[in-house]
Amino acid sequence: MTKQQQSMDQEKKEKTGPRITKKFLKDHCKQHKLYTTPNLNDTLYLHFKGFSTIENLEEYTGLKCLWLECNGLQRIENLKAQTDLRSLYLHQNLIYKLENLEHLKKLCTLNVSNNFIQTIENISSLPVLSTLQIAHNKLASWKDINHLSECLAISVLDMSHNLLNDPEILTVLETMPDLRVLNLKGNEVVRKIPNYRKTMIVRLKHLTFLDDRPVFPKDRACAEAWASGGLEAERMEREQWESRERRKIQESLDGMAMIRQKALERKHQRELQETEEMMNGEENPVENATLSSEQNEKVHAFVQDSLKAHEEFLQCQQEDNQQDNELSQAENKIRVSVEIKEDQAENSSEHQLQSQIEKELGPEDETLKTKDAIKHQRMNVESQVIEGNYEKKEKKWALDTKDSLDESDEDITLNFPGDLVTEMEDIDDIETIYLPVDQQLRIDDLPSLEEIEPEEFMTEFPTQPMFKPKIVVLSDTEDEKTQEKFEPDASCEPCEKEKSAELLDLKGGDSTDSILFQPKVEATKQILAPRCLIEEMD
Numbered sequence: 001m002t003k004q005q006q007s008m009d010q011e012k013k014e015k016t017g018p019r020i021t022k023k024f025l026k027d028h029c030k031q032h033k034l035y036t037t038p039n040l041n042d043t044l045y046l047h048f049k050g051f052s053t054i055e056n057l058e059e060y061t062g063l064k065c066l067w068l069e070c071n072g073l074q075r076i077e078n079l080k081a082q083t084d085l086r087s088l089y090l091h092q093n094l095i096y097k098l099e100n101l102e103h104l105k106k107l108c109t110l111n112v113s114n115n116f117i118q119t120i121e122n123i124s125s126l127p128v129l130s131t132l133q134i135a136h137n138k139l140a141s142w143k144d145i146n147h148l149s150e151c152l153a154i155s156v157l158d159m160s161h162n163l164l165n166d167p168e169i170l171t172v173l174e175t176m177p178d179l180r181v182l183n184l185k186g187n188e189v190v191r192k193i194p195n196y197r198k199t200m201i202v203r204l205k206h207l208t209f210l211d212d213r214p215v216f217p218k219d220r221a222c223a224e225a226w227a228s229g230g231l232e233a234e235r236m237e238r239e240q241w242e243s244r245e246r247r248k249i250q251e252s253l254d255g256m257a258m259i260r261q262k263a264l265e266r267k268h269q270r271e272l273q274e275t276e277e278m279m280n281g282e283e284n285p286v287e288n289a290t291l292s293s294e295q296n297e298k299v300h301a302f303v304q305d306s307l308k309a310h311e312e313f314l315q316c317q318q319e320d321n322q323q324d325n326e327l328s329q330a331e332n333k334i335r336v337s338v339e340i341k342e343d344q345a346e347n348s349s350e351h352q353l354q355s356q357i358e359k360e361l362g363p364e365d366e367t368l369k370t371k372d373a374i375k376h377q378r379m380n381v382e383s384q385v386i387e388g389n390y391e392k393k394e395k396k397w398a399l400d401t402k403d404s405l406d407e408s409d410e411d412i413t414l415n416f417p418g419d420l421v422t423e424m425e426d427i428d429d430i431e432t433i434y435l436p437v438d439q440q441l442r443i444d445d446l447p448s449l450e451e452i453e454p455e456e457f458m459t460e461f462p463t464q465p466m467f468k469p470k471i472v473v474l475s476d477t478e479d480e481k482t483q484e485k486f487e488p489d490a491s492c493e494p495c496e497k498e499k500s501a502e503l504l505d506l507k508g509g510d511s512t513d514s515i516l517f518q519p520k521v522e523a524t525k526q527i528l529a530p531r532c533l534i535e536e537m538d
Helices: 002-015 022-031 142-150 169-174 196-203 217-283 285-291 293-361 371-388 390-408 454-460 476-481 496-508
Strands: 043-045 065-067 087-089 109-111 131-133 156-158 181-183
Touching (some): 142 169, 196 217
Parallel strands (some): 043 065, 065 087, 087 109, 109 131, 131 156
16 A cells, blocks of 8 residues: 555656756756756756756755745755755745755755745754744744744844734744844734834844834934833933934034134135245345246246247348338339330320321321221220230339349349240330221211202212113023123213212111222223113103
8 A cells, every 4th residue: 555655646746747857957057057067056046937846956066045936845855965055045835844954054044935834943953044034924923933042043033924913922032142133014913012112122132123114222222211211211311312413413513613713724824924935035135036046047038038039020020011012112113114104105006096097098088087987096006005015014014123123132032924935125126016997987977968968068079980780681692791791881870969879878788898998990891781671760
């Protein structure tokens, strides 16, 4: 029967859920980048896996922290090889009893909260256990925690949210010499102990943190005064503490004021010493001169250097101003000489123009010297003078600047044309050529025909024969004769009135040749004129 029961138990264990196998542990170490060699790992994170038993941890002898939180563990077992374990986290499991912990001699922190533990036991063999968290369990009476009197190293104890309701637990807690932090919140015993906080502070001499608040020296002094003399003693003790606190604050303020006063005194003494030194310096100038001779030399050298630099700057500025003035004077001279030469050239051009017009027109045509012809000729001459004498002006400007520079006897750099420009000594050596200009008459220059009689007008202008073409019919036999020129008949000669009309027509046309300069047409050959089909009637 025993063998059958063991086999059934093993089958049940296999069907309970995931297990801590060696393969799982190796894969787990690879996944979390831990050592594949088991004894080199000091931490294992096996929480939230759903394990029901602790097993296969014999090779992990170097563990110092083991996380088994939030699994389905029912017993604490198979931890004999973890002799170096410091922290063991078994909260949120299904543990009913504290057991199999005697091999963990170096264990400092044990967390078994949120389990089903009813009695604290089997932990007195842990000599360095300092923190025990056993909240949210089934502890009820002082007997359930009586084992804590044997745990002398515990300094942090959390028994909150249990079923403790017996005030006798204080007798057990008083036997714990190193208890510093205690949390009993969520138990009925808190309401059953009168003046709970004062009583706990008075009876637990080394307590520094109770439930959710620290225990200050003032709180302990007031609690001890209350225990010895009641509320009046507590009030007096509290006033004494407040007066001492105010005194400390006032002493700190006085100390700050004293420091400030000393600083002001030192500043005042320093100012007095400086004034005394200044007075001594005025009384003994010889000593001060000997003491500050090097400084005076440096200042004197600096002043001399600055004065020299300023003088050099002023000299350079004066030289620049002189050069600018000389250049401006030279430019003014050149400008005046060029204007004079231009005026002379204009006067000479007008004189030559008038003489040329007189030669071309002759004595008979002097009446045609109009103002427009003179203006037109002057414009042409001015354009020729400007274009032809551009180089003359540049050369004259260079000569004038050269003369002015020779007079000033100073070196001034000027920009002249290049080497390819022909230079001449005098502008009078240049020969000016004036080209003949075609004379043109305009309609505005002619007199009004309405005011002048035709006979008077024709007497002023010499008569010249004018010819008009005739329309003829050519036969086939006369084709060879069409290439020859013919002289018109005397019957086709225009009269004086027709000549005057033709003169006006030519003036209003596009032709630019003047009638006055038309040559006379002479007949080269005398050919029989054909018969006129259309004759003009007088």
